[in-house]
Amino acid sequence: MKSHKLEDPFDISSLLFQSNEDDANATTRSCYYVGPVTITNTAAVSGRGLIATRDIAAGECLFVTPATVFARVETVYPRWVSRNSQPGTLEEISEQVLIEEMKSLISNKDEQATVGSFMTLMGASASNTTSLSIAQLLGRGSDEATTSFTINDISDNELLQIIRRNAFGPDFVTYLSIEQRWLDHNTYIPRRLLGLFPFAAMINHSCVPNAVRVFAGDTMIAHACDSIKTGQEIVWSYLPPTQPYPQRHATLRHQHGFVCQCRRCTNEAEFWNTPPASLSILTRDSWVRLCNRTLDDVCVQEARSATIRILEDVLQAKDITNETKHFIRVGFAEIYISYLNYALQLTKSVEVDHLDHLLQRICMPLHLSMAACNNASTEHLSILHVCYDLIGTIHSATKERHLTVNKLRFWTAQVQKACMVRYGNLGNDIESVRKAMQHTRAVLRNKDGFAQSTHGFI
Numbered sequence: 001m002k003s004h005k006l007e008d009p010f011d012i013s014s015l016l017f018q019s020n021e022d023d024a025n026a027t028t029r030s031c032y033y034v035g036p037v038t039i040t041n042t043a044a045v046s047g048r049g050l051i052a053t054r055d056i057a058a059g060e061c062l063f064v065t066p067a068t069v070f071a072r073v074e075t076v077y078p079r080w081v082s083r084n085s086q087p088g089t090l091e092e093i094s095e096q097v098l099i100e101e102m103k104s105l106i107s108n109k110d111e112q113a114t115v116g117s118f119m120t121l122m123g124a125s126a127s128n129t130t131s132l133s134i135a136q137l138l139g140r141g142s143d144e145a146t147t148s149f150t151i152n153d154i155s156d157n158e159l160l161q162i163i164r165r166n167a168f169g170p171d172f173v174t175y176l177s178i179e180q181r182w183l184d185h186n187t188y189i190p191r192r193l194l195g196l197f198p199f200a201a202m203i204n205h206s207c208v209p210n211a212v213r214v215f216a217g218d219t220m221i222a223h224a225c226d227s228i229k230t231g232q233e234i235v236w237s238y239l240p241p242t243q244p245y246p247q248r249h250a251t252l253r254h255q256h257g258f259v260c261q262c263r264r265c266t267n268e269a270e271f272w273n274t275p276p277a278s279l280s281i282l283t284r285d286s287w288v289r290l291c292n293r294t295l296d297d298v299c300v301q302e303a304r305s306a307t308i309r310i311l312e313d314v315l316q317a318k319d320i321t322n323e324t325k326h327f328i329r330v331g332f333a334e335i336y337i338s339y340l341n342y343a344l345q346l347t348k349s350v351e352v353d354h355l356d357h358l359l360q361r362i363c364m365p366l367h368l369s370m371a372a373c374n375n376a377s378t379e380h381l382s383i384l385h386v387c388y389d390l391i392g393t394i395h396s397a398t399k400e401r402h403l404t405v406n407k408l409r410f411w412t413a414q415v416q417k418a419c420m421v422r423y424g425n426l427g428n429d430i431e432s433v434r435k436a437m438q439h440t441r442a443v444l445r446n447k448d449g450f451a452q453s454t455h456g457f458i
């Protein structure tokens with residue numbers, strides 16, 4: 001398929017909001033754009049990386065890239081249904097399908113640019129000096145990559161290593177939750193399961209990212225979520241930022257093979273070396289239970305409330321910088337989100353004053369921490385959705401609307417700001433923000449989240 005270079009990366013609305021899946025995928029798979037970024041071989045601790053070629057403002061588009069190869073839902077689903085004859089989890093079946101797709105491209109003489117991009121990903125390490133061309137990494141998007149590549153005798157296991165280190169799985173949902181929905185005979189169809197984006201695979205990890213990605217079908221769109229200086233490295237998070245330091249540390253070490261030394265981890269390490277005794281109740285099991293967004297249990301909700309109170313007390317008492325407080329609080333965000341979602345479901349029986357208290361005392365610090373640490377991330381948007389619904393409920397329920405209108409304006413502006421960063425210029429006009437909110441509400445929605453969202457203010 002001939003690729004199509006996007007001249008105006010700002011108009012991504014047609015990529016994001018097309019309703020017909022087939023049309024959307026057909027259009028987006030061939031689009032690409034490379035903004036003010038280039039690849040460096042010299043990132044100090046992490047091998048090759050992407051750097052800014054000029055100063056970049058938050059919200060600028062960094063690149064748009066189609067997946068070079070991906071596991072189609074239509075291919076994976078029937079295999080998952082008949083998995084009794086060929087056992088495997090959804091993740092393993094998706095990996096197997098991707099391996100087959102890669103092998104098919106490798107054997108195709110017309111796919112030399114794609115083969116070149118696989119070769120580049122094979123030797124991903126700090127010492128690797130493979131010379132890189134962006135065109136080559138864009139695979140099908142390349143007009144220049146005419147060199148002939150051969151990969152002889154590459155084993156399935158080597159292809160699997162490329163996938164595990166570089167591929168992008170589903171976003172907003174986990175393989176497990178997709179399987180659960182399919183087991184419940186839910187007709188849910190994820191827009192994507194697993195794909196390789198060799199150009200995006202050059203980006204290293206940080207728990208304080210300066211870039212975010214969104215997907216339009218199998219096309220990835222990346223924006224700066226913070227201002228980035230010329231020569232500074234572009235980094236994003238490989239895992240949900242809303243996990244506490246010990247969990248992030250373990251996942252990065254065991255699943256990605258490195259010890260994270262980003263600013264956030266360095267700052268948090270001291271706190272977590274000797275965590276306050278009052279927080280030590282957080283065993284892994286109780287943690288998972290407190291974060292579970294579908295648990296509508298009064299006792300669990302009280303335990304969440306107590307955890308948040310203890311954490312806020314600890315943060316007030318400890319002699320730590322504001323930045324470190326933001327970092328630590330974001331690590332507890334899953335509990336905050338579950339707590340707020342549950343409170344939102346109870347809005348009919350809960351006093352407006354209490355909701356206002358939640359907005360001031362819980363939502364505001366959490367939002368400020370997310371903005372400082374993982375601005376415009378999925379989780380940040382999730383929190384803003386909840387805040388927006390809370391202020392919507394308060395504004396609708398009060399007789400003195402003149403007193404709440406400024407708060408409504410404030411939270412509307414926060415949603416718009418986050419959308420501008422995540423979706424670029426698209427967030428500039430309110431109609432697109434409305435559409436983006438519909439889009440994110442649909443993808444961020446969980447079984448019980450946002451159940452009360454009946455307000456039409458934005």
Ligand SMILES: C[S@@+](CC[C@H](N)C(=O)[O-])C[C@H]1O[C@@H](n2cnc3c(N)ncnc32)[C@H](O)[C@@H]1O
Nearest residue numbers: 045046047048124125166201202203204205258
């Ligand atoms: C998707 S690749 C990123 C590009 C990679 N640096 C390369 O040269 O191909 C992921 C790998 O980069 C390295 N990496 C990424 N972020 C890192 C970090 N913060 N610290 C150390 N190594 C990192 C790890 O080896 C990881 O498995």
